[in-house]
Amino acid sequence: MTLLDVKSVSKRYQRGAAHFFAVENASLALGAGEFVCVTGHSGSGKSTLLNIIAGLLPPSAGAVTFDATELTSLGDAELSYLRNTQIGYIPQGHSVLANLTVLENVCLPFYLYPRVGNPADRAGELLAEVGIAHLAHSYPAELSGGELRRVSIARGLVNAPRLLIADEPTGDLDRRNSDGVMELFSAVAKSGTAVLVVTHETESLRYCDRHLQMENGKLT
Amino acid sequence: MRTQQLTALNLSTRNIRRRAGRSVCLIALVALLSFALIGGSLLASSLKTGTASMSDRLGADAMLVPAGYETKAEGALLRGEPSAFFFDGELASRLLNADGISQASPQLFIASFESEHCDFAVQMIGYDPSTDFVVAPWLAEAVPGGPRDSEIIIGASVDGKIGEVLTLLGSKYNVVGKLDETGMGFDTSVFINLDTAQAALRDYAKLGGENVPDGDGAVSSIAVNIAQNVSENDFARGIRYGFRDENVGVLLTQSMLGSVAGNLNTFLTIITALIVFLWLLTVGVLAILFSVTLGERKREFGIYRALGATRRKLAQIIITESVIISLSGAVIGTALLCLAFFPFSRLIGLSIDLPYLQPDAGTLAAILGGGLALSMLTGPLAALRSAVKIGSIATNSIMREGE
Ligand SMILES: Nc1ncnc2c1ncn2[C@@H]1O[C@H](COP(=O)(O)OP(=O)(O)OP(=O)(O)O)[C@@H](O)[C@H]1O
Ligand SMILES: [Mg+2]
Numbered sequence: 001m002t003l004l005d006v007k008s009v010s011k012r013y014q015r016g017a018a019h020f021f022a023v024e025n026a027s028l029a030l031g032a033g034e035f036v037c038v039t040g041h042s043g044s045g046k047s048t049l050l051n052i053i054a055g056l057l058p059p060s061a062g063a064v065t066f067d068a069t070e071l072t073s074l075g076d077a078e079l080s081y082l083r084n085t086q087i088g089y090i091p092q093g094h095s096v097l098a099n100l101t102v103l104e105n106v107c108l109p110f111y112l113y114p115r116v117g118n119p120a121d122r123a124g125e126l127l128a129e130v131g132i133a134h135l136a137h138s139y140p141a142e143l144s145g146g147e148l149r150r151v152s153i154a155r156g157l158v159n160a161p162r163l164l165i166a167d168e169p170t171g172d173l174d175r176r177n178s179d180g181v182m183e184l185f186s187a188v189a190k191s192g193t194a195v196l197v198v199t200h201e202t203e204s205l206r207y208c209d210r211h212l213q214m215e216n217g218k219l220t
Numbered sequence: 221m222r223t224q225q226l227t228a229l230n231l232s233t234r235n236i237r238r239r240a241g242r243s244v245c246l247i248a249l250v251a252l253l254s255f256a257l258i259g260g261s262l263l264a265s266s267l268k269t270g271t272a273s274m275s276d277r278l279g280a281d282a283m284l285v286p287a288g289y290e291t292k293a294e295g296a297l298l299r300g301e302p303s304a305f306f307f308d309g310e311l312a313s314r315l316l317n318a319d320g321i322s323q324a325s326p327q328l329f330i331a332s333f334e335s336e337h338c339d340f341a342v343q344m345i346g347y348d349p350s351t352d353f354v355v356a357p358w359l360a361e362a363v364p365g366g367p368r369d370s371e372i373i374i375g376a377s378v379d380g381k382i383g384e385v386l387t388l389l390g391s392k393y394n395v396v397g398k399l400d401e402t403g404m405g406f407d408t409s410v411f412i413n414l415d416t417a418q419a420a421l422r423d424y425a426k427l428g429g430e431n432v433p434d435g436d437g438a439v440s441s442i443a444v445n446i447a448q449n450v451s452e453n454d455f456a457r458g459i460r461y462g463f464r465d466e467n468v469g470v471l472l473t474q475s476m477l478g479s480v481a482g483n484l485n486t487f488l489t490i491i492t493a494l495i496v497f498l499w500l501l502t503v504g505v506l507a508i509l510f511s512v513t514l515g516e517r518k519r520e521f522g523i524y525r526a527l528g529a530t531r532r533k534l535a536q537i538i539i540t541e542s543v544i545i546s547l548s549g550a551v552i553g554t555a556l557l558c559l560a561f562f563p564f565s566r567l568i569g570l571s572i573d574l575p576y577l578q579p580d581a582g583t584l585a586a587i588l589g590g591g592l593a594l595s596m597l598t599g600p601l602a603a604l605r606s607a608v609k610i611g612s613i614a615t616n617s618i619m620r621e622g623e
Contacts, residue, residue, distance in 0.1 A: 054526065056525060056526060076530055076531050076532075076611070077530050077532070080525075080528050080529060080530040080531075080533075081528065081530075082528075083526070083527075083528040084527065084528020084529075085528070087528075089526045089527070091522075091523065091526050095519075095523045095526070097520060097523060098238065099234045099235055099237070099238040100226070100234065104224070104226060107226065108226055108527060109527045109528060111225060111226035111227070112524075112527060112528055112529050112533065113528075155527070
């Protein structure tokens with residue numbers, strides 16, 4: 001069954017006087033439990049595509065459907081709620097908030113909406129899974145780049161999303177650590193979550209079910 | 221494991237503490253504003269109350285005093301500076317019947333002095349309860365009919381209670397009334413009737429007081445209401461000319477009030493302009509600093525967006541931060557002002573050459589509350605633009621690395 005359906009999506013930008021497509025006519029379908037990787041040169045439009053899928057950026061043309069809901073039909077409140085509850089988004093680069101502890105960072109998506117319960121236990125488990133349970137009460141300034149990356153992965157999973165999107169999650173990790181992260185994504189996919197990962201590393205591709213390539217905004 | 225619940229309030233306080241240096245500056249700015257705002261308003265309002273009280277009390281058109289003593293008389297009335305100057309009885313009765321007068325009543329000013337014969341140095345004012353139209357209505361509120369012989373009504377600042385006996389110039393007086401505060405010289409004066417005052421004048425002369433004329437019926441000044449068909453200036457000219465050999469001076473209360481009111485208006489205009497300027501400046505500076513901060517925080521807010529925060533939530537965080545900052549500043553500024561103002565209110569009043577009277581509790585509360593609210597408003601007002609803009613900025617910044 002299709003969870004995410006991206007149909008002929010384009011994003012047009014203006015650079016000086018000229019228009020160009022950061023994403024051009026891209027289509028992609030993703031089912032529950034599927035693990036898909038996207039590779040491509042820098043500037044080929046990968047992050048732009050992920051942002052459109054996450055509903056952060058409206059496409060110039062085409063449609064993104066998540067679980068039978070067309071994203072452009074939603075207002076900011078509904079779209080934000082959908083993103084919070086259904087989509088775990090791991091942004092490119094450092095995305096951990098400096099004024100919160102590691103544990104609080106991981107819990108943050110839980111607290112953005114009124115909810116009952118305490119997310120700390122689940123957050124602690126996730127931190128253990130990514131191997132940094134001992135850093136739970138540290139502040140981001142005390143962590144290495146790889147550790148920060150793992151914080152944002154744990155944070156992406158805290159609300160048990162149905163779709164996990166990761167933008168170059170292994171960018172600054174060594175081989176062993178990036179294998180660990182990819183294995184974690186595999187396990188997440190096996191548990192029924194759809195996983196969409198952008199990566200530069202061809203070694204990582206062996207973990208995914210399907211591999212797509214992006215070139216000049218076109219997805220093949 | 222445990223975490224704090226991360227509400228907008230909680231996130232905002234964390235953000236403020238993270239930028240402690242900047243936050244302290246912003247808070248100090250708002251504190252300064254509320255200090256100036258409330259301080260200026262209190263000062264202005266005290267002066268207004270003082271002037272209003274003065275024009276209520278000075279119900280005469282003019283005062284006739286010995287020439288050369290005009291400023292002394294003004295000082296006695298406005299600031300309670302003890303002074304003694306006299307007309308002899310014969311001149312006084314001629315003045316009471318001078319041309320252009322519709323109503324007239326004499327006063328006798330006697331200064332008591334620090335000595336074994338006096339409990340303290342005050343201005344003693346003798347007036348005639350049956351003809352007086354200046355202070356009599358007001359004194360009658362305290363003591364119907366005014367003081368009888370050997371009775372005394374004391375001003376608000378005079379040390380004494382009803383029922384006590386005071387010694388002044390070697391004679392004893394029963395305190396029968398105590399007046400409300402006026403902000404004028406009356407606060408440090410005591411009132412007696414004219415007959416008692418004549419006796420006090422003899423005490424004064426006996427104890428070495430100077431300039432006391434011989435004979436009975438001496439007075440210090442004559443309060444006058446000018447007849448309808450005579451202008452103030454004509455009246456003043458007429459008196460000065462008609463009594464040129466006796467040296468009679470004319471003090472026009474309207475021009476006295478007018479100069480006070482003129483000073484006050486200039487002062488109020490300056491205060492108001494400063495306050496408006498400072499308020500706008502505060503809002504402007506806060507707005508600039510908030511928007512600069514916002515530029516630095518694009519990435520942070522982009523992350524919130526990626527995690528599912530609505531635009532509303534971002535705006536809420538920004539506004540909450542600004543409210544915390546301006547509220548802290550306003551409270552600190554108001555508290556400091558109260559500490560600086562109320563213990564020294566009287567001193568401030570004395571150092572200003574204008575009638576000064578602290579307004580009533582309701583007005584005080586309104587000034588404090590209003591100043592607090594206006595200062596508090598600067599934060600959210602300055603943050604409004606940033607709060608509206610952040611939603612669209614944040615979305616764009618999320619995919620750029622390390623911004
Ligand atoms: N707001 C924008 N306005 C104009 N052009 C933009 C904007 N955002 C992105 N672009 C352009 O769109 C193209 C695709 O950018 P995108 O960030 O999607 O690339 P990417 O594949 O993620 O690259 P990288 O691997 O370096 O992260 C780039 O050429 C970029 O310059
Ligand atoms: Mg990218």
